Amino acid sequence: MIKNHLKNYIINLILFFFISSIIFSQNEVTKGEFFLLGKIDLNGTLNSGLLPEAYLKFKQMQNDAKKEGVEIEIVSGYRSYQKQKNIWNNKYNQNFKQGIFGTKNINRIIQYSTLPGTSRHHWGTDIDVIDKRFTPKGDLLMEKNYSENGVYSQLYRWMKKNSKKYGFYLVYDDSPKRKGFKFEPWHYSYKPLSVMFLKRYIESNIIFKITQDSSLLGRKFINNSFLESYLKENLLEISKDLK
Secondary structure, eight states, X not given: OHHHHHHHHHHHHHHHHHHHHHHHHHHHHTOHHHHHTTOSOOTTTOBTTBOHHHHHHHHHHHHHXXXXXXXXXXXXXXXXXXHHHHHHHHHHHHHHHTTOOHHHHHHHHTTTOOOTTOOGGGGTOEEEEEETTOOOSSXXXXXXXXXXXXXXXXXXXXXXXXXXXXXXEESSOOOTTOOSSOOOTTEEEEHHHXXXXXXXXXXXXXXXXXXXXXXXXXXXXXXXXXHHHHIIIIISOXXXXXX
C-alpha cells in the first residue's frame, strides 16, 4: 500500500513538473507584440499548430471523439504573419484581375479572411477542423459540408455538444445579430488562452501598425477609420461565449 502511494506521488510530481515546464515555455513565447502579430517563430513550441496547453486539451478531445466514431483532424492551426499576408495578397490580386478594386476588393476579402497581423490563427489557439473519414468534393471548409446533410454533419453535432468541455469554442457562429466575418462552422478557439490574447491585442492598439508593411496590397485603402470599424465589426464580433 505504501509503495503504491509512493509510486503515485512520484508520478504526480513528475507530471506536475512536466506540465509546469510546458506552461512556462508557452508563457515565455507568448509575450510581446510580435507574438500577437504572428511575427515570432513558434515552430519549436507548437504541436499540430497549437500551443502546448491547447494541444493537450485538443488531444483529449480528439481521443474522446474517436471513441464515438468522429475523427477530428486539424487542417489549419497556427499561421504566421507572412503566411496570412500571402493569403491576403493572393486574394487581392485575384479580385483585382476580376475588376474588383479599392475598398470593394478589401471588403470582399474580409468576408472570410483576416488582415495579416489580425488573425486569431497567429496565436496557436485557433484551429479549423474536419472529420478525416470523409473527403468532400471541392473545398473542405465550406458551410454546406457542416450542414445537416453535409459530410461533416456528425462532426459539427459532436463539437456543438462537447467541444466546450475541453475549452474549444466556435468563433464565428451563425447568430443573425453578429456582424463581420461570415459563419465558420469549422473554426474553434481554445478559450482559456485566446480570450487573454484578444484582450492584450485590443489594449495594445497594435492593429494600427499593420499598414506600415509596404508589401501589404491595398494598404492605401486601409486607414484608421477602416481599422476602427474592422476591429469592432470583425475582430470583436465573435461568439458571445468568447467575450
